[in-house]
Amino acid sequence: MFDLFITAATALAGAMVLLWLISIWRGHVSFIDAFWGTGFIVAAGATAWLLPALGLEQTIALILLTAWGLRLSIYLLKRYLRNGEDLRYVKILGSRTGAARHLFSLWFVFGLQGVLILIIVSPVIGILAASPSSPDGWTILGASVWAIGAFFEWIGDWQLSRFKANPDNEGKVLNTGLWALTRHPNYFGDACVWWGLWLVGHDITLVFAPALMTFLLMKWSGVPLLERGLKKRRPGYADYINRTNAFFPGPPKNKA
Template structure:
């Protein structure tokens, strides 16, 4: 009976998530349809912001995690939309670079979204970071404002910045496939693999009761405290390499992966390290021995 009740709650939660994403998608499409002839980048940005605003619904269900899959769902929709705008529905019109970008983005998006879905436990489950922000926010700042700007809008802006080099990668077709494209494929595929392996190792470690209170320091986690974040960062650098291969004049879109790096190094990594320190005093020694992101052989105890 308890399992059935949990299953119903989980199904209801996913129904709310799916409905919200459908509404966000319709709202984004309405923006694009309302302003024909405008530059696709501007239209995409406006549609992205409107779709993000839909996630004000997360305050209704009191769960900011409703927005979490947007990080991996929106980029795939945007990139596929850009490619269809260039090629129509004719797969034979795809260039090698376009095909590589689409396949890698879809692989990244499907894996990351599935990873979120496998760990989400329903509308009663909210990411601990959001709970912490809510509890520690200044009394004069309403939660809905912090939720909309800090938890939803900021990541949307960072992800859109990361997508900027993808625009020339899938629309500028004048330059043939070259070594820069090969480097982009290697970096992006390796980043997806690193993130996938790191997440799998973390899940396996966390599920073992014998590991309660211990720190994962084997596999990829032996050489980096946050290899999953490293993989995510690497993915966006791979996207930039694709843009650089297609149109070197768009080199300035390096601001995108730099923004991703700053988000992880100034927000995500410090938050995770502080939480680990508060729960496991031995983590301080782990921090001394193992680097935060870029892997190296751990220092001796």
């Protein structure tokens, strides 16, 4: 399996260096978000390319990964084209200029994202490294959890896009649909997608991958980072926090 990880790492490194060079030409790095989903496809696709044959279970895992990655990248690309430079990256890069800025972005924006992708995609590489096999109960369970996650992520993003498209909702808080059950249905769905992919292969030595994704979404780059800004921009968000679960779906809380 080590040689497959080397292949995935090499493909990701090449892609990230290319994107870094584009960022120097464009003058900012915000478009990297649109590559997040595609990066997983690059890593898994490069790995699969080396294999003489794929079993049905391996094919299913690749299809699930590709469907998730393409949808997410298209969604994030549209957001980038609509909103332009992301202030989060402006803060990360700070006041650095010239070569110092470029080197910092290479290691701590593009390089870091590549490393995270390589770690999180490891369950799929593990599935590809195994002997070709037919689907079993684990495959069905994993695909079912993946489907639940895809539903929450895709429908949650769709509901949010519709809400933001209405000028009357400027400054308001989306608290209907899936957003009445959790403040971040898309993040919850993302976590389920990766737990589902891990379940397909159910390699206990690779359980750190979906655990890392869940941690990132709940405690680092997901919920905390996003809500820090929402509390300032949307007056009703504090009440929404009191009434709605942060991550795991549940009925709204009745608080006075």
